[in-house]
Amino acid sequence: MDFSFSPEQRAFQETVRRFGVEKLAPFYQQREIDGVILKSLRKEMGELGMIGVELPEKFGGMGLDCVTAGISIEEVAKADFNVSYVQLLTSLLGAIMKQHPDEEVGRRIISDMCSGEIMVALGLTEPRGGSDAAHLILKATKDGNGYILNGEKTSISLADQCDMVVLFARTSGTDAKGVSAFLVPLNLPGVTTTRFNDLGSSAVGRGSIFFDDVKIGADTLIGKEGEGFKLVMNGFDYSRALIGLQCLGAAQASLEETWKYVTERQAFGNPIAKYQGVTEPLAEAETLLTAAKLLCYKTLWLRDQGEPHTAEAAMCKWWAPKTAFDVIHNCIIINGHFAYSKDMPHQQRLRDVLGLQIGDGTPQIQKMIIAREKIGRVAVPY
Numbered sequence: 001m002d003f004s005f006s007p008e009q010r011a012f013q014e015t016v017r018r019f020g021v022e023k024l025a026p027f028y029q030q031r032e033i034d035g036v037i038l039k040s041l042r043k044e045m046g047e048l049g050m051i052g053v054e055l056p057e058k059f060g061g062m063g064l065d066c067v068t069a070g071i072s073i074e075e076v077a078k079a080d081f082n083v084s085y086v087q088l089l090t091s092l093l094g095a096i097m098k099q100h101p102d103e104e105v106g107r108r109i110i111s112d113m114c115s116g117e118i119m120v121a122l123g124l125t126e127p128r129g130g131s132d133a134a135h136l137i138l139k140a141t142k143d144g145n146g147y148i149l150n151g152e153k154t155s156i157s158l159a160d161q162c163d164m165v166v167l168f169a170r171t172s173g174t175d176a177k178g179v180s181a182f183l184v185p186l187n188l189p190g191v192t193t194t195r196f197n198d199l200g201s202s203a204v205g206r207g208s209i210f211f212d213d214v215k216i217g218a219d220t221l222i223g224k225e226g227e228g229f230k231l232v233m234n235g236f237d238y239s240r241a242l243i244g245l246q247c248l249g250a251a252q253a254s255l256e257e258t259w260k261y262v263t264e265r266q267a268f269g270n271p272i273a274k275y276q277g278v279t280e281p282l283a284e285a286e287t288l289l290t291a292a293k294l295l296c297y298k299t300l301w302l303r304d305q306g307e308p309h310t311a312e313a314a315m316c317k318w319w320a321p322k323t324a325f326d327v328i329h330n331c332i333i334i335n336g337h338f339a340y341s342k343d344m345p346h347q348q349r350l351r352d353v354l355g356l357q358i359g360d361g362t363p364q365i366q367k368m369i370i371a372r373e374k375i376g377r378v379a380v381p382y
Helices: 007-034 039-047 066-079 084-097 103-115 228-264 276-304 310-338 346-358 363-375
Strands: 120-123 139-143 146-157 164-170 179-185 191-193 206-217
Touching: 007 039, 007 066, 007 346, 039 084, 039 103, 066 084, 066 228, 066 276, 084 103, 084 120, 084 164, 084 228, 120 146, 139 164, 146 164, 146 179, 164 228, 179 206, 179 228, 228 276, 228 310, 228 346, 276 310, 310 346, 310 363
Parallel strands: 120 164
Antiparallel strands: 139 146, 146 206, 164 179, 191 206
């Protein structure tokens, strides 16, 4: 068993880390105020090969492995948790777009995503519930050589900043076999978006996308009719490990800042690092973050080897965000009243990572998946 990164991976990690320190971290809190991730920043990331790391070179990616993609997203999230959503969505949706029947369309869209020229949203969640992706309501009704879309997607990250959406819609039946995937521009007549007033991740923004008699061509279909559910579930086995590293990167930043703080802060004539009640929670945090990172990177390694990793991905998704939240919370307590101020980034990291305890599958759903992988469908309630 080899737990080390290769020299090439370490060099890439250092490039991303330096970019994070210089270009991302100083403006993390300002981006929350501005409520936007600028295209100019995305394009800088694209030039450095930080977006779509694992996507094939012929599609505009770097053609590297999933572990290296994990390294990239962890380092970006450590500097600015919200900017790492650009990488997350590109990796998830790029893998789906590779299935587009017109390879030239797939190549053009993925290349533009990897360069930072465009952003594409994931259009899956509906008002009736986010985790039951097999029973979608939004309809894509056949109309001549195309389709007409009617319905709402909600809780969509970057809903009002994206150029397009990979939309999952019902083309037949009432179960997973009737779900299809489409690539839909968001500037079409009949498409409107909203933005929610969320607790965190304001630079990303979350909202609804409405489709009112929106006409799309047959060429927008990704894969074949009825393949949408399978496409997105396979993608989640990957993105859930990346989400784990996103959250852990943010927690690592708070932990490193807190170690520095306790060696400088004086109380009772000593740095407070002299007191075990201060350092023991930080030692526990180091242990938990190390264990969670190993789980995430093992999951990515399994994907690179073509091995099953559905259960491991679900473990990453429920445990890593929770661990990150708990670690950041403890860092706030140890930093004391200074960290309670919005002038410091701890409170923003806490709010930001909380969103990913909910989004892309709740902890309860992830534990259900783990049970299903262990004992079969007897563990599934439907």
